[in-house]
Amino acid sequence: MQREAVTIRIPADLLEQARQFREGSESFNEMVVEAISYAGAAGNRPRGATKAIIGRAHQRIVARSAEVEAATGIQPSSLDLIRQLRAGERRRD
Numbered sequence: 001m002q003r004e005a006v007t008i009r010i011p012a013d014l015l016e017q018a019r020q021f022r023e024g025s026e027s028f029n030e031m032v033v034e035a036i037s038y039a040g041a042a043g044n045r046p047r048g049a050t051k052a053i054i055g056r057a058h059q060r061i062v063a064r065s066a067e068v069e070a071a072t073g074i075q076p077s078s079l080d081l082i083r084q085l086r087a088g089e090r091r092r093d
Contacts, residue, residue: 008032017061020068 010018022031039050 017058017065020065021061 018028018031022028
């Protein structure tokens, strides 16, 4: 399968929920590909059923996020560190 690089802009709160939801070493790329594949297969489902499935998944994400926050507290943002690493700063090559 040929792949193409794209940029996706995701609301910060939804991205944080996705971080908590992904399994083990699963990449965001794998998660997005699976979600899009699933959504395409869901095209035959009644719209209400799809919304219900998404609603339940969202509830699980929110619950898991609350569990992690309760266990570890609110984590500081990684954005500055990521920007520094992308700019070549703070690397340990």
